[in-house]
Amino acid sequence: MSIFGKLFSANSQFQAEITRLNNRINTLKKLTLDPIKTSNAEIETLQSKVDNIVAILGGISGEVDSELSRIDHFSDLTNSPAKQLESRLSAIEKRVATFPKRPPFYDQLRMFTYMVDKEFSIEQKKWFIEKQCMRALGYFPNIDSPKSFNEKTNWYKLYYQDDLITKCIDKYLFKEHVGDIIGYDSVVPLLGVWDNAREIDFDKLPQQFVLKSNWGSGSRHILIVKDKSKLNLDQVRFKLNNWIQPWENVYYHTFDWGYKNIKPKIIAEEFVADKINEYRFFCFNGLPAYFSVINDSAPGQRAYRNYYDMDWNLLPLTIGVGNSDLPIKKPDNFDEMVSICKTLSKPFPHVRVDLCQTKNGLLVEELTFYTGSGTSHYPSIEWDNKFGEPFILPEKRIISGEDLSRNDDLKVVV
Numbered sequence: 001m002s003i004f005g006k007l008f009s010a011n012s013q014f015q016a017e018i019t020r021l022n023n024r025i026n027t028l029k030k031l032t033l034d035p036i037k038t039s040n041a042e043i044e045t046l047q048s049k050v051d052n053i054v055a056i057l058g059g060i061s062g063e064v065d066s067e068l069s070r071i072d073h074f075s076d077l078t079n080s081p082a083k084q085l086e087s088r089l090s091a092i093e094k095r096v097a098t099f100p101k102r103p104p105f106y107d108q109l110r111m112f113t114y115m116v117d118k119e120f121s122i123e124q125k126k127w128f129i130e131k132q133c134m135r136a137l138g139y140f141p142n143i144d145s146p147k148s149f150n151e152k153t154n155w156y157k158l159y160y161q162d163d164l165i166t167k168c169i170d171k172y173l174f175k176e177h178v179g180d181i182i183g184y185d186s187v188v189p190l191l192g193v194w195d196n197a198r199e200i201d202f203d204k205l206p207q208q209f210v211l212k213s214n215w216g217s218g219s220r221h222i223l224i225v226k227d228k229s230k231l232n233l234d235q236v237r238f239k240l241n242n243w244i245q246p247w248e249n250v251y252y253h254t255f256d257w258g259y260k261n262i263k264p265k266i267i268a269e270e271f272v273a274d275k276i277n278e279y280r281f282f283c284f285n286g287l288p289a290y291f292s293v294i295n296d297s298a299p300g301q302r303a304y305r306n307y308y309d310m311d312w313n314l315l316p317l318t319i320g321v322g323n324s325d326l327p328i329k330k331p332d333n334f335d336e337m338v339s340i341c342k343t344l345s346k347p348f349p350h351v352r353v354d355l356c357q358t359k360n361g362l363l364v365e366e367l368t369f370y371t372g373s374g375t376s377h378y379p380s381i382e383w384d385n386k387f388g389e390p391f392i393l394p395e396k397r398i399i400s401g402e403d404l405s406r407n408d409d410l411k412v413v414v
Contacts, residue, residue, distance in 0.1 A: 114247035122158055125255045129154050129374065132254070136375035148381065149388035153374035156350060157256050159396040164347060165258040168367040171214040172267050178364050182340060186364050191268040197240035200266070202233060208271040211236070213243040215262040217250045217373075224271065240266050254373040257400070276357040277328070278365070279337055282387070283345030283353055288338060289390040290315070293328055310338075317379050331357060340364065349394045 120128075126143055133141040137150065146152045167173045175187045191209055194200050207228045213221040221243045225231060242248065244264035251260040277295060281288040293306045304324040307315040312330045314323075331337070341353040344367065352368040378384040 113252040114249070117252065126154075126158055129158070129255060132373075133375060137377070139381065141374075146393070147388055148384035149378075149391060150372070150374045150376055150384055152350075152388050152391045152393060153370055153372070155393060157254070157258075157370055157374060159398065160349065160394060161257050161397055161399045162348075163261075163399070165369055166261050168351070169215070169258045169369065170262045171212055171216070171366070172265050173214075174367060178344065178367075182343060182364070186340070186362065188272060188363055188365065189270045191270060193268075194266045195264075196244075197237035197266060200237070200240075200268075202228065202231070205268060206270075208273070210269045210271050211240060212267050212269065213240070213248070214265045214267055215249050215259055216243065217256075217259070220250075221248075226271070250373075254370075256370045256373055258369050260400075272356065272358060272363065274359040276359070277331075279355045279357070280368070281337070281341040281345075281353045281355070282350075282371070282390075283341050283348075284350050284390045284392065285348075286342055286346035287390075288341045288345070288353070290387070292319075293324075295324070317383055319376060319378060333357075333362065337362065350391050 130141055130143065133150065133154065141151045141154060143151055143154050143158065146155045168177055172193055175190055178187050191205060205228065209225050211223040211225065216222060223236065223239065244266060249259055249262065250256050277293055279291055279293055281291040288310060290307060290309050293308065294303050303321050305319065305321050306323050306328055307317060309315060337355055340355065340362065344353050344364065345351045350369065352371055353364065354366040354368055356363050356365050378387065
């Protein structure tokens with residue numbers, strides 16, 4: 001069967017799975033749930049069936065991972081368990097209803113890109129990114145002569161390849177890199193690492209912890225466990241092993257090159273319960289230029305985000321979420337934050353250094369190279385351009401053999 005025959009076959013299987021899920025949802029909706037007459041055992045049985053639907057949805061469509069995470073953690077203490085179940089089922093139904101309306105193959109995009117990636121030239125990948133920007137931002141990016149932060153981020157994705165970037169994106173190897181430079185007490189402690197969810201001995205993990213894939217991005221591929229006793233281990237293993245399938249790599253959705261060669265793993269970290277604020281410093285050639293302050297970026301949390309220049313002047317813009325209602329005090333260890341950022345960002349033309357303040361000091365949470373994958377929603381193109389001003393692009397650096405072999409005009413080899 002040709003590659004395109006396989007694509008159409010996979011899409012047909014996907015649509016059939018959606019039909020089966022809709023039938024299961026409709027069956028559950030027909031059940032009359034009387035908050036008084038329905039026993040806790042009956043509700044728990046139904047909740048388990050809904051959990052299974054969420055797990056299956058996560059397996060067939062990584063595109064809605066963040067939405068599914070909110071459904072998965074649905075909680076409304078003001079309603080009875082029966083009402084909670086009804087609301088949760090309604091939320092799932094709305095998500096499933098959006099799938100057939102999407103363009104062909106959209107929900108299986110990572111899998112398709114994974115299958116045909118070697119056939120794409122960089123020029124074709126650039127077209128794909130241009131299309132993503134048009135859909136997300138409403139303007140056609142100039143990646144060949146970029147000015148805005150988004151345009152330069154997309155240029156960075158396509159034309160600057162460095163194995164150290166891959167190491168720093170990898171959530172497992174990142175800890176080694178940062179620990180060797182500024183100390184292992186500056187990263188969230190690692191509890192375990194596995195190649196497959198079947199290997200995890202949950203009895204050896206504490207009651208609270210965080211599970212991640214090492215190649216997730218943003219809130220994707222994060223499971224915060226606050227009470228291990230409530231876990232359905234079969235569903236957790238199903239979800240984790242879905243995360244490490246090769247087409248789940250962010251690269252196959254956005255062509256963020258730094259993710260491409262990460263070897264997938266599952267990691268467990270300590271749960272940081274005393275997080276105060278998060279600080280994200282945008283650094284260029286070893287110097288931070290501006291930063292944001294966020295109260296909590298964990299999945300399902302209501303966050304604020306303030307942007308500041310390096311003199312702690314609040315910038316008059318919002319991106320994604322609103323500003324804090326109250327002024328945020330400059331932390332006493334701000335100079336320490338800046339020093340850490342300068343040290344960690346020195347090898348790179350651009351990196352965002354993500355720190356969090358805890359009661360016991362600072363932790364480096366991540367190093368981020370492609371903020372918003374080059375589709376961040378600035379309030380205007382002027383702000384997009386302003387944020388791009390300190391981003392001085394380096395010479396092209398191409399090390400991937402397939403990129404060179406399919407692009408005769410690219411002569412930059414490292």
